[in-house]
Amino acid sequence: MALRRDRHRYSSAAPGTPEARSFELSGKPAARVTDPTACPLPGHGTNPIASGSPNVFFDGLAAARMTDKSACGSPITGAVSGTVFINGLNAATLDSTGGHGNVVVGGSGTVIIGQSGGGAAFSGLLPMPVHFTDRLQVVNEATGEPIPDHPYAIQRGDGRIEHGITNEQGFTHMVSSHLAETIKLFVE
Template identity: 30%
Template sequence: MRRVIRLGDPTTHGGHVVQATERYTMDGVPVARMGDHCTCPIPGHAGCVIVEGDPDWTIDGKPVALEGHLTSCGAALISTFGRLERSRESVGSMGMSQGSAVTLEREHPATHSEVASDPLEYDDHYILLCGESHKPLAHIEYAVQRADGTIEHGVTDESGRTHLLVTAAEQEHISIFVEG
């Protein structure tokens, strides 16, 4: 599993991601996608862009950049956001320690095949992972605080997956709290 790349994250050449979508943020920092720009201090490496992304997780039609993906100058991306990782089995997955919380923001319809095909709805579920071992937090109680303050409780399945969150056609900020 790979961690998400956001605006300002470094590269192995000493550069940084300088462009990302404002339409999808994690803890208030925009998420980077394939085609977004980055810097490189190595002479001759001007105008670098992210050339890889996860084809199964897109934002505005562009694949989301993940740790280890490459830039046009050959540098690998390094994530500074240790709490959300990409898993092929879900829309997104979170590496968390028990007793922790994370806030996620989304301003566009999801495009993954497991979520609703209606472009006016936002459907998400997450896989909760141990922040240290990166193993799924199976059968763990959690709470989701919705933007309107309501709280939904649940228990992750054997894969650490939460219940499906469904909202209607507008951005929603959520926080997930893990029992611990």
């Protein structure tokens, strides 16, 4: 048997929240790989951003974006730029926040990311939550045809096991998470 991926990443605003905020901002230093974050979890302390853009660099360091992780494993999840996107992801800046409650405490000395030009008021949307979904298709290696009605088990990143039977197109159920995770498929 072989597998095909059917991966999706999408953003969605919370239903019924047409809120917008007006604020003035002259800008914040861009966050990059190796810039420090302060994590409040016991034993984590100050640790660097560990992942970033594969092809956008500030001061010779990879630019940090929403979902990039610090060395303690915490993804950047909030207080990111609402107007600057790097590889389709919001740019991280000084004071961006992470999933562990950590905060980016350092940044570029030469690249400033602003929310609006010249200090003018900017009415921006609230940050949209990011969601990841993934499903796999079980196919016959010899023919490439989907294998319907076949039992399987999916192990989630946190170790939980979910059992199911492939649908008529050979797909597993959709696995969703607000953070990226590695899943394992066991075909029975």
